[in-house]
Amino acid sequence: MPARGNALKRTVRSTGGKLLRRFGLLPGGMPDGLGDDAALADATLDGEVIVYFPDTMDSLYQLRGWYGPLQELHRTQGVTVVCMDSRTAAVVRAEAELPVVTIALDATLDAIILRSGTTLVLYVNYNPLNTAALRSRSAIHVSLLHGDSDKVVSVSNQIKAYDYSFVAGQAAIDRLERFTTLFDAPARCIPVGRPSLDTDRTEVTARVDDRPTVLYAPTWEGGQASAAYSSLTTHGAAAVRSLHDAGLQVIYRPHPLTGVRVAELGEADRHLRELVESLGGLVSTDRPLPQDFADADLMLCDVSAVAGDWLTTGRPLIITRPADPQSRDAGTALLSMSPRLSADEAATTGSLARELIEHDLLHEERLELIEYYLGDITPGASLARFLVACRRLSARRDELWARIQEQERPGTTDSA
Secondary structure: OOOHHHHHHHHHHHHHHHHHHHHHOOOOOOOOOOOOOOOOOOOOOOOOOOEEEOOOOOHHHHHHHOOOHHHHHHHHHOEEEEEOHHHHHHHHHHHHHOOOOOOOOHHHHEEEEEOHOOOOEOOOOOOOOHHHHHHHOOOOOEEEEOOOOOOOHHHOOHHHHHOOOEEOOOHHHHHHHHHHHOOOOHHHHHEEEOOOOHHHOOOOOOOOOOOOOEEEEOOOOOHHHHHOOOOHHHHHHHHHHHHHOOOOOEEEEEOOOOOOHHHHHHHHHHHHHHHHOOOOOOEOOOOOOOHHHHOOEEEEEEEOOHHHHHHHHHOOEEEEOOOOOOOOOOOOOOHOOOOOEEEEHHHHHHHHHHHHOOOOOOOOHHHHHHHHHOOOOOHHHHHHHHHHHHHHHHHHHHHHHHHHHHOOOOOOOOOO
């Protein structure tokens, strides 16, 4: 009787889980796990490369930033995007010219990687669910991430789970050497620049407003207290009012994850959108980032990757100082040389911004940092480095895996 009772409970739990997934009633951030596993039981994936993305729609912006380079890689080596969430997979399938499958079970994933002869598995974040793919020892695992910044996540100990990390420039390597213990950054990090700068070049329209303009691009609340960099609740409203009072136009670009973890940030975002629009500013939610860059004379941002990307404009920026005493950063040159704005100083943002727009004394110093952070930004150079790095690692994987298989062949003895 107890055995039958336990079996019944398992059946109920299983059925309940299926219903929750089917009707989209799962908690936010949890993949639905509605996989193509049955259809993939004996299948192989075309190509050599998998991009593993187990996340839900909230984090899709992290993968979108790699669509262009991945599509180029698909032409030369073949790329399949593997999701754990069927809703995310459907969107990726519609947006990117890449094969997409949804795999729910670790056993299915492990078997198809081995059966397909996959050489590389690429990851755009440190989601704990990445471990499902990291179990495979027949492929080389490469962390791409989705931007270079002085956030503590850039020096997370999680980087050690990956065989290699593709980084933008020398700044990332120096940061890891300084802040991450027991990690051989020069050997494990491969600088490839920002390949998306080559594939996602956007034609921008000419400015229609000749007033000096400030782009305010705060980050989200972060996954933990040490990464609480957002200035939205501490600086946002006061800074926007100050900019307006100083005669400056404002473009507000919200972060896609704002409010996902902390409801207060979502509420602050809604209020700031209303404030910006009431003051005649622009809320940018569906415009390309290069267009916002082109329309701005200065950027106000938090500790985030957008600060490094802004370097290519040559224009001044202000980086906020987090108000949360628990926040930590992995500071490099840009963070130390840029004007910093505390919450107490938010009401003076307008005068500071005007001064920097009219007298940009750090212009040359910032230009000298472009290659340090982003690598060679000559058109095509970064994409070429990315494609070459993938080919070389695939060749290295084939060599190493052949050696392992030889050692594991029945009858083979260890000569050592």
